[in-house]
Amino acid sequence: MSGDPLPGLRGRHRERETLGRLVEGVRTGQSGVLVxxxxxxxxxxxLLDHLCDRASGCQVARAAGVESEMELAFAGLHQLCAPFLDRLPQLPDPQADALRTAFGLRGGAAPDRFLIGLAVLTLLSKVAEERPLICVVDDTQWLDRASEQVLAFVARRLAAESVAMVFAVREPGDDKNLAALPELTVRGLGPDDSRALLEWAQPGPLDERVRDRLVAETRGNPLALLELPRGLPVEELAGGFGPARWPEVSAGIEESFRRRIEAFPDQTQALLLVAAADPLGDPLLLWRAADRLGIGPAAADPARTDGLLTIGERVVFRHPLVRTVVYRSAQAADRRAAHLALAEATGRDTDPARRAWHLAAAAEGPDEEVAAELERSAGQAQARGGLAAAASFLRRAVTLTADPARRADRALTAAEASLQAGVFNAALGLLATAEAVPLEDLQRARVNLLRAQAQYWQSRGGEGPLLLLRAAETLEPLDPRLARKTYLDAWSAALFxxxxxxxTSLAEISRKALAARRPEGPPQAADLLLDGLSLALTDGRDAAAPLLRRAADSFGDGSAATIQEVVRSTAAAVMVWDYEAWVTPLTHQVRVARESGALSVxxxxxxxxxQALCLGGDLRGAALLTAEAGAVTQATGSQVVSYGGIMLAGLRGREAEARRLINATIPEATAAGxxxxxxxxxxxxxxxxNGLGRYEEALTAAQQGGDDAPELFVSDWTTIELVEAAARAGRPEAARAALERLAEGTAAAGTDWGLGVEARLRALLSDGAAADRLYREAIERLSPTRVRPELARAHLLYGEWLRRANRRVAARDHLRLALEMFGEIRMDAFAERARRELAAAGERVRRRRVDAFDELTAQEAEIALLAVAGRSNPEIGAQLFLSPRTVEWHLRKVFMKLGVSSRRELASALNETGRAAESA
Incomplete structure (x- = not known):
């Protein structure tokens, strides 16, 4: 090779310009991401090296994925964050504790991985306050899954932190987490640059035909151009007498590295293997492990001289492919020896999970002692990396288990963990492993349950309820408690x-759940919920109301239940028309989930x-919640149908906006079952x-909605619209039949919400004094409740009726109240309907002024309301999964749009928005 220094990155003008713009943006306070x-x-x-070399004035943090540690949770993230862990005390306590747990610095329950993402975002933002920060992650395709998810989360949330993140990923690859990020495809060098690089790397005689073949067959791949000629005989290079075709590019590069490695002394090769098996890059750990293999410091010299390995503050290979070649080309026995040495060097108390992982890699075959250690370490792995990390340890334990019965039991445990972690294919494979041996009845029932859950959770389609029902029936004689839980899962699946x-059907599931054997002891809240929901389907609301009320009450403020249980309990609360039992426990659970960072649920x-805030008339608060939910799903990549968004669109009455959402929802939801x-x-x-006054169209939609699943609570809401539309469309018989069905539930519930709505609808179908009395009863019952849209609609209908009865003065009073309430709620279509009626009653009506709130984006509005409510920037950032610096950036934009300069002025500009913030 020539003694002249290697020229700069030849032919990389586009790439260098892109990276240069990224660095300049970071220096000016912007964030940037590139794949x-x-x-x-x-x-x-x-290119990553070039970026780091040119990042003067910036801090640089690097990490790289390592193939052998793809299943060790947060191994890659720890590489990136290690230099900054002294700043953990600057983070909010939940975030700091989450990172300490993830990195094994403290014990505790597994933190939500997206709370870890928020913690990393805050940490990097804190670091960047000192100097702009550039984070580079090489070989992202080999990052452990937990690290990749967290880093992708952070990348999607960057805005104004002076942080750049650059990922390098091999193509092709499966990296869905990075799919939505800005990317740049790096292609081969052009012919001229390829020839120049080849001639620099091979200064001796080089036949022109060989040179052109190398350029063509490597497709300008720089590493191939540098490596393929090494070690080739002179006659091949100078005389053109080589083979007809060299190996494929990747294989050729690997073969070149392999030849160089095989030329080293045995101890040097052994040292390289230990370094390749340990991705931490810790030189002290490397030398401790090497000492156990009898390898001395001189073994590193040949690799250093050749440039393949550098041992300084970190252990660094010349190129990631070198590590791959070292590890893959080693004999199995040598790999096991390297891992055993690393396990012994790690120590039982230092990092037991990593030690167990190395012991597993060192095992020659089934090894009960190592399998048991993996099983014990799964708890620590879960605390650090969640269920996915625990599942990987449990799966490895299964492969090391010789005893068939023990193997089947471990396979079931690993399958359950894999399923909960969303690794469905692995879960199904483990179930097949469990079924390879004779199973006990309860084990086989668990297999059926897990298979049903796997199929349902993957598709969420219409087959799920039947699969879960069959699993519940199988479990019934074996584990009544688990069977009851599965019946409730089946009921919920059928609900969706x-x-x-x-x-099957909700009715069949309900019948079988009620007939199922009861577990011993007093009923739990979930038992009351299952029995109440089931009885409503089999015997009607009147018979089920006492149980439904007990079930709703048993969840109280939600403090003694999980968030999933509380969400399910809302069905009972809505069925008995109990608004407080619906909203109170949910408010508590949302607060807990925010504080704990439980972003998955x-x-x-x-x-x-x-949805509750929509029916309560706090559309502004509901909009903020749906925006927050959207921010979480975008950040986490989860898929959740926005039922609240659908309700919000219908109630707002902005036709174009509502039609877009409805027209998109129906085919998508139909396809998904x-x-x-x-x-x-x-x-x-x-x-x-109904708000727009298009009653025939409203009637058709309401009839379709009620017919879809008339036993569900949603049909109660469609019935309300059906009765009003039918009455206004001159179809009183259709309205009366629907009203009688609704009245069964409202009478059984006996709440002012239900009875007030019933009275309003009966008034629509009545005349004279009876109608007047019923409208007044509706207003009297609904006034003390929190369901403000129902009260506003009662005033509207009463005002319309009074105007038609030529009682214009009284009509104006109620229509004015309706217009004011609809305006405050922001139900625009109904407000316009009230305005028209009020004008027809003889009153001049001004059009509503544009609210300052409408000038803001959903995220800006949410930040503004939280600021008005007294939240600090770090508190707002923790709730909205943003860094405090980004919150400040958004607030500056809010101030500019509204023409204010302080939080105090902001409160005045938004009028009563503070109350909406409190309700949200």
């Missing part, structure tokens, strides 16, 4: 599938609470059209 994609050896690592449930709770979402969309159409 470099390309085949092995194409120059991604060289609605009319698209296949092979938070979107569902936010959405159900948004989510009948409940279709029913919500029908209800939203009905209330939209």
């Amino acid at each position: 470099l994609r390309g085949e092995a050896g194409i120059g991604k690592t060289a 599938a609605g009319a698209m449930t296949r092979g 938070l979107p569902v709770a936010l959405d159900v609470l948004a 989510q009948g409940c979402a279709v029913q919500y969309a029908r209800w939203a159409t009905a209330i939209l059209c």
